[in-house]
Amino acid sequence: MICIEHLYKIFGYGTVNEKLALQDVSLTMHPGEFITIIGSNGAGKSTLMNCLSGVEKTDHGNIFLNDINITKYPEHKRSRYIGRVFQDPMKGTAFDMTIEQNLAIAYNKDKFRGLQKGISKKEKAFFRERLSLLGMGLEDRMTQKVKLLSGGQRQALTLFMAILVNPKLLLLDEHTAALDPATAKKVLDLTDQFANSKDLCTMMITHNMSDALRHGTRTILMDSGRIIMDISGEEREKMTVEKLIEQFEIQNDRMLLK
Amino acid sequence: MTITAILDSFELGLIYAILALGVFLSFRTLNTPDLTVDGSIVTGAAASAILCSTGHSPLVALLASFILASLAGAVTALLNIKLKIEPLLAGILVMLALYSLNLRLMGSRSNIALTQSNTLYKSFHAAVQSNYSSLILGIIILSIATLSLYFFLNTRLGFALRATGDNEYMVRASGVNSNLMKLLGLSLSNGFVGLAGGLLAQYQSYSDVQMGVGMVVIGLASVIVGETIFELFTKTVPLLIRLLAVSVGAILYRLALAFALSCGMPATDLKLISAVIVAIALSTGVMKDSFLKKKISFTSNSIKPAKDGESYDMH
Numbered sequence: 001m002i003c004i005e006h007l008y009k010i011f012g013y014g015t016v017n018e019k020l021a022l023q024d025v026s027l028t029m030h031p032g033e034f035i036t037i038i039g040s041n042g043a044g045k046s047t048l049m050n051c052l053s054g055v056e057k058t059d060h061g062n063i064f065l066n067d068i069n070i071t072k073y074p075e076h077k078r079s080r081y082i083g084r085v086f087q088d089p090m091k092g093t094a095f096d097m098t099i100e101q102n103l104a105i106a107y108n109k110d111k112f113r114g115l116q117k118g119i120s121k122k123e124k125a126f127f128r129e130r131l132s133l134l135g136m137g138l139e140d141r142m143t144q145k146v147k148l149l150s151g152g153q154r155q156a157l158t159l160f161m162a163i164l165v166n167p168k169l170l171l172l173d174e175h176t177a178a179l180d181p182a183t184a185k186k187v188l189d190l191t192d193q194f195a196n197s198k199d200l201c202t203m204m205i206t207h208n209m210s211d212a213l214r215h216g217t218r219t220i221l222m223d224s225g226r227i228i229m230d231i232s233g234e235e236r237e238k239m240t241v242e243k244l245i246e247q248f249e250i251q252n253d254r255m256l257l258k
Numbered sequence: 259m260t261i262t263a264i265l266d267s268f269e270l271g272l273i274y275a276i277l278a279l280g281v282f283l284s285f286r287t288l289n290t291p292d293l294t295v296d297g298s299i300v301t302g303a304a305a306s307a308i309l310c311s312t313g314h315s316p317l318v319a320l321l322a323s324f325i326l327a328s329l330a331g332a333v334t335a336l337l338n339i340k341l342k343i344e345p346l347l348a349g350i351l352v353m354l355a356l357y358s359l360n361l362r363l364m365g366s367r368s369n370i371a372l373t374q375s376n377t378l379y380k381s382f383h384a385a386v387q388s389n390y391s392s393l394i395l396g397i398i399i400l401s402i403a404t405l406s407l408y409f410f411l412n413t414r415l416g417f418a419l420r421a422t423g424d425n426e427y428m429v430r431a432s433g434v435n436s437n438l439m440k441l442l443g444l445s446l447s448n449g450f451v452g453l454a455g456g457l458l459a460q461y462q463s464y465s466d467v468q469m470g471v472g473m474v475v476i477g478l479a480s481v482i483v484g485e486t487i488f489e490l491f492t493k494t495v496p497l498l499i500r501l502l503a504v505s506v507g508a509i510l511y512r513l514a515l516a517f518a519l520s521c522g523m524p525a526t527d528l529k530l531i532s533a534v535i536v537a538i539a540l541s542t543g544v545m546k547d548s549f550l551k552k553k554i555s556f557t558s559n560s561i562k563p564a565k566d567g568e569s570y571d572m573h
């Protein structure tokens with residue numbers, strides 16, 4: 001379970017560019033939940049994710065992961081419980097290393113990294129078997145460098161690396177935005193498949209309203225650093241893209257009137 | 259060029275290859291140009307010279323060279339990690355500070371002669387009794403250095419280090435402390451450089467506080483010359499071959515210098531020649547591409563010329 005309590009994040013404190021990126025954000029996620037996050041640019045979606053993953057330090061509030069306060073944990077320490085896929089397909093993998101080497105780095109997330117062999121025969125076989133589940137033929141290219149893969153293949157691989165060691169939280173920051181529609185669909189299908197696990201919480205930022213409603217179990221709308229809509233269950237099933245856009249526009253109008 | 263000059267080039271090249279391995283580690287693996295090298299190689303030489311001249315074992319002296327120089331690398335890394343100073347600038351600062359520290363290490367003398375002291379090269383020569391003893395010793399030490407670096411880079415820790423140079427976001431998302439990897443990488447890199455300095459002092463039987471000038475360039479030259487040559491034959495070069503290429507580059511570089519000298523260039527022009535060789539080596543990528551484009555446009559229209567960066571990758 002992930003608990004976010006009264007989270008605040010201010011950029012450029014004390015300067016003319018001061019911006020309140022997160023204002024009193026509280027959110028509780030239960031295992032198995034898949035939240036899609038929508039909101040206009042600058043609404044605080046990515047900042048929220050960055051605060052969760054530890055890329056940004058929060059200015060106020062607490063983050064609990066299974067009742068452990070991780071607010072002060074550095075990024076790399078949180079990564080043991082959190083899997084991430086970035087918007088930029090270049091960011092998720094080490095491009096000058098092979099597919100299996102990348103997988104080995106992700107696989108050893110919570111293990112001690114010493115002078116053991118970087119990747120064992122057993123691990124190779126295990127990766128090969130698991131990778132075939134992606135259905136992309138990557139299992140036959142294990143020793144190829146990641147820089148030879150396409151953007152879609154890289155995102156699929158990054159997604160696979162993110163869930164390889166059963167994280168508690170999966171953060172997807174517009175991970176299909178840089179892909180063509182067909183590849184994006186493939187990666188989203190894989191996302192659904194992976195997110196459908198009992199003890200995993202998933203958060204996905206998207207700009208595609210229909211994706212936001214079609215995927216996941218809960219949808220939140222963010223604006224000016226606040227969560228202004230949080231729907232799930234029946235309410236969410238009744239929600240249509242048109243109504244959502246209406247909500248969106250109301251918020252945008254409000255912003256203009258401010 | 260005389261046989262002696264060629265033999266000398268090989269012997270020196272084998273030592274400079276260890277320096278080049280260190281530069282490879284920072285410049286290629288960590289993707290950080292590190293200028294500490296100009297100082298840390300002298301630290302290695304100074305430590306080696308002072309210990310040899312005071313009657314300590316030459317092997318212990320080399321160990322001290324490695325450790326002291328890696329400490330210098332650690333300082334550069336810490337300046338970068340903790341104080342957020344650009345790696346290039348951090349390296350320059352440490353290099354400057356090392357000039358004074360190296361003088362202190364050498365007891366305020368600008369050079370130390372080892373003509374009267376025992377060195378690894380002398381004792382090995384006494385044991386082997388061959389004109390090629392320096393060459394053999396160089397090959398042994400370089401092989402040990404190359405293989406240990408190769409095996410290290412294929413461990414779990416080595417994987418994390420390599421990935422840090424590739425993509426810091428990815429390693430942090432994989433639970434690796436990327437700062438720690440930079441610290442480790444720069445320390446190891448300078449350790450290798452210090453080892454080269456220590457060997458150099460024992461090989462030439464002297465250590466000079468000025469000997470570090472331009473060492474970074476020599477290291478870079480070796481890395482790039484070696485890579486350029488191997489990339490002519492194959493596009494994806496395996497790691498072990500890349501490490502060997504670095505050694506080949508270092509030896510070729512020494513040979514090129516010896517050739518220039520044998521053509522009548524004065525020894526004072528050595529640094530100028532070095533810079534020219536590196537400039538030529540660095541521009542081969544561009545030249546190869548434009549050559550390739552011309553060739554293709556004459557032969558076939560259906561084949562696209564190699565894109566920039568594809569055939570000549572920086573990592």
